[in-house]
Amino acid sequence: MSTERTTPAGSFSYELTRTLDAPAKKVWRAWTTxxxxxxxxxxxxxxxxxxVRPGGAWKATTVTPDGxxxxxxxxxxxxxxxxxxxxGMDVPGKPAPAVMTLELDEEGDHRTRVVLRQTCxxxxxxxxxxxxxxxxLDGLSAFLADGARD
Structure with missing residues (x-):
């Protein structure tokens, strides 16, 4: 499983595309539960x-490998x-949030194409x-491959 990377020259945007061996419903639950x-x-x-609704808040504390x-x-x-x-991701000192877009496109019954985009x-x-x-995306892929529960 590989990630296709699209970063336009001279742009502060990126796009990552990956196809996962899981239905969109399972990918959605992994991302929203x-x-x-x-x-x-x-x-x-x-x-x-x-x-998870328009205007709804989210929060998480990320832990890096060094703690x-x-x-x-x-x-x-x-x-x-x-x-x-x-x-929308709050950025300290900036009035507007950073915006990341996650698109899921089901390919058949058991595969989902994930496209993740952001402009910085x-x-x-x-x-x-x-x-x-x-x-x-690496963590999500491993989680789904390990048989994430429905």
């Missing part, structure tokens, strides 16, 4: 809260169950966000 999300998204136990903890907050801007999540303010922000998103 606090207990499941915490298991694959490097979140501290008990730190994930999700109100660092980073609290994250935001809100859902657009929600289409099993198809689309547009997620700088090349450095884009590179960091893209690295984090790649780690998220």
């Amino acid at each position: 606090p207990e499941q999300y915490a298991r694959w998204a490097y979140a501290a136990a008990g730190s994930v809260e999700m109100d 660092g903890r980073f609290p994250l907050t935001g809100s859902y801007l657009e929600v289409v169950e099993n198809r689309l999540l547009v997620i 303010d700088t090349a450095e922000d884009r590179d960091m966000a893209e690295q984090g998103s790649t780690l998220l």
Whole structure:
């Protein structure tokens, strides 16, 4: 399973595409259920809260491999169950949230194409966000491959 990377030259945007061996409903639940999300998204136990609806808030504390903890907050801007999540991520010192778009496209009964997009303010922000998103997709892929419960 590989990730297709599309980063336009001179752009502060990126797009990652990956096909997962799981139906869209299962991918959706992994991304929108606090207990499941915490298991694959490097979140501290008990730190994930999700109100998955337009305007609903979310929060999680990410734990880095060296033990660092980073609290994250935001809100859902657009929600289409099993198809689309547009997620606003609060950025300290900035009036507007960073926006990440997650699209799910079911391919047959048991495969889902995931497209993750984000536009950032700088090349450095884009590179960091893209690295984090790649780690998220890696964690999600492993979680689903290990037989995530329905």
